[in-house]
Amino acid sequence: MTDPKEHLIDWLRNAYAMEKQAESMLKAQASRLEHYPSLKGRIEQHIDETLSQQKLLEGCLDRLGSSPSAIKDLAARVAAMGQAVGGMTVSDEVVKGAIAGFVFEQFEVASYTALIAAAKTAGDADTQRCCESILPQEIEMGRWLLEHMPEVVAAYLERSRVGEDAKR
Amino acid sequence: MTDPKEHLIDWLRNAYAMEKQAESMLKAQASRLEHYPSLKGRIEQHIDETLSQQKLLEGCLDRLGSSPSAIKDLAARVAAMGQAVGGMTVSDEVVKGAIAGFVFEQFEVASYTALIAAAKTAGDADTQRCCESILPQEIEMGRWLLEHMPEVVAAYLERSRVGEDAKR
Numbered sequence: 001m002t003d004p005k006e007h008l009i010d011w012l013r014n015a016y017a018m019e020k021q022a023e024s025m026l027k028a029q030a031s032r033l034e035h036y037p038s039l040k041g042r043i044e045q046h047i048d049e050t051l052s053q054q055k056l057l058e059g060c061l062d063r064l065g066s067s068p069s070a071i072k073d074l075a076a077r078v079a080a081m082g083q084a085v086g087g088m089t090v091s092d093e094v095v096k097g098a099i100a101g102f103v104f105e106q107f108e109v110a111s112y113t114a115l116i117a118a119a120k121t122a123g124d125a126d127t128q129r130c131c132e133s134i135l136p137q138e139i140e141m142g143r144w145l146l147e148h149m150p151e152v153v154a155a156y157l158e159r160s161r162v163g164e165d166a167k168r
Numbered sequence: 169m170t171d172p173k174e175h176l177i178d179w180l181r182n183a184y185a186m187e188k189q190a191e192s193m194l195k196a197q198a199s200r201l202e203h204y205p206s207l208k209g210r211i212e213q214h215i216d217e218t219l220s221q222q223k224l225l226e227g228c229l230d231r232l233g234s235s236p237s238a239i240k241d242l243a244a245r246v247a248a249m250g251q252a253v254g255g256m257t258v259s260d261e262v263v264k265g266a267i268a269g270f271v272f273e274q275f276e277v278a279s280y281t282a283l284i285a286a287a288k289t290a291g292d293a294d295t296q297r298c299c300e301s302i303l304p305q306e307i308e309m310g311r312w313l314l315e316h317m318p319e320v321v322a323a324y325l326e327r328s329r330v331g332e333d334a335k336r
Contacts, residue, residue: 001331007324099278106274106310110267113314117321146278150285157289163169 004122009064011115012127016057018111022050022104029097034168035159036094039152042144043101049137056134060127093167098145098152105142112138172290177232179283180295184225186279190218190272197265202336203327204262207320210312211269217305224302228295261335266313266320273310280306 026047033040112135119128159166194215201208280303287296327334 002328004325004329007328095282099275099282102278103271103275107267107271110270110314110317113317114263114267114321117318118325120318121322121325142274146281149278149281150288153282153285154289157172157175157286160170160175161172 004118005064005124008115008118008122008124008127009061009066011111011118012057012060012064013066015108015111015115015131016054016061018108019050019054019057022108023047023054025101025104026050029101032097032168033094035165036152036155036168039094039098039148042141042148046137046141049141053134053137056130060130063126064124093156095153095156098149102142102145102149105138105145108138109135109142172286173232173292176283176286176290176292176295177229177234179279179286180225180228180232181234183276183279183283183299184222184229186276187218187222187225190276191215191222193269193272194218197269200265200336201262203333204320204323204336207262207266207316210309210316214305214309217309221302221305224298228298231294232292261324263321263324266317270310270313270317273306273313276306277303277310 026043030040030043030047033043112131115131116128116135119125119131156166194211198208198211198215201211280299283299284296284303287293287299324334
């Protein structure tokens with residue numbers, strides 16, 4: 001028998017590790033991009049959002065009596081997903097990077113959707129509100145990436161066709 | 169200088185490998201689920217869709233002069249993503265499985281969105297139509313998984329709270 005609150009804390013820790021992974025992926029991606037300024041700009045905006053989200057999750061964990069030091073050990077639990085998506089992002093190809101970025105946003109969307117349901121079940125209104133404030137930022141970043149996918153693809157193919165550096 | 173059609177063929181091969189990965193993940197997930205019949209049923213429906221999508225992609229590749237035997241070698245290119253998500257799916261936990269399933273659908277959504285743009289640029293109307301017929305199935309499967317996430321989470325937490333087998 002496991003209290004819902006135990007699962008909630010566990011999942012919040014995973015979400016924190018996920019946002020740490022997001023930060024390093026987004027920073028790597030933004031620093032690499034050269035020829036796709038609007039994509040780079042949107043990623044930089046989302047780095048700021050990601051840092052705020054980390055603070056919000058830290059607050060939730062503190063309130064639930066979980067120490068920040070315990071969080072570090074759990075980073076490995078999302079490492080498989082993060083490394084795979086990160087590996088695609090480290091690829092020198094802007095289209096794979098955009099796909100990977102979108103996929104990681106959707107990982108976050110699904111995680112916060114599960115967390116909101118878990119917070120409701122556990123009767124933790126503060127955590128619920130916290131996650132409900134983060135979720136729209138992830139949805140919006142994902143929406144933006146998918147909406148701009150066709151223009152990234154078209155620009156990549158055109159640069160590639162004429163022999164210009166297309167990958168970054 | 170690279171012709172858009174070369175990228176298109178490359179990405180179609182990746183999509184084929186992705187659907188092979190989807191098939192094995194979905195089958196593993198469906199066979200494991202015991203206590204979540206509506207999730208299991210929806211996954212089984214999507215296995216049928218996935219097999220049809222493989223046939224459609226094979227048709228596109230044949231038409232573009234790419235042999236099916238060449239496809240196998242390329243499976244490794246999506247293996248990192250597939251294995252990571254697959255690894256989460258092989259987890260004995262229905263919530264992580266539902267998240268991983270949703271994330272993989274979004275990988276497919278992003279991939280077909282990029283493919284449609286590439287087919288347009290390459291002037292390949294047949295491939296464009298093929299991918300446009302697949303995309304809504306991936307969107308709908310993803311939508312269903314996210315919509316049902318809260319009830320899967322609630323059921324998992326309740327089964328777990330009372331000490332019943334909750335994971336599958």
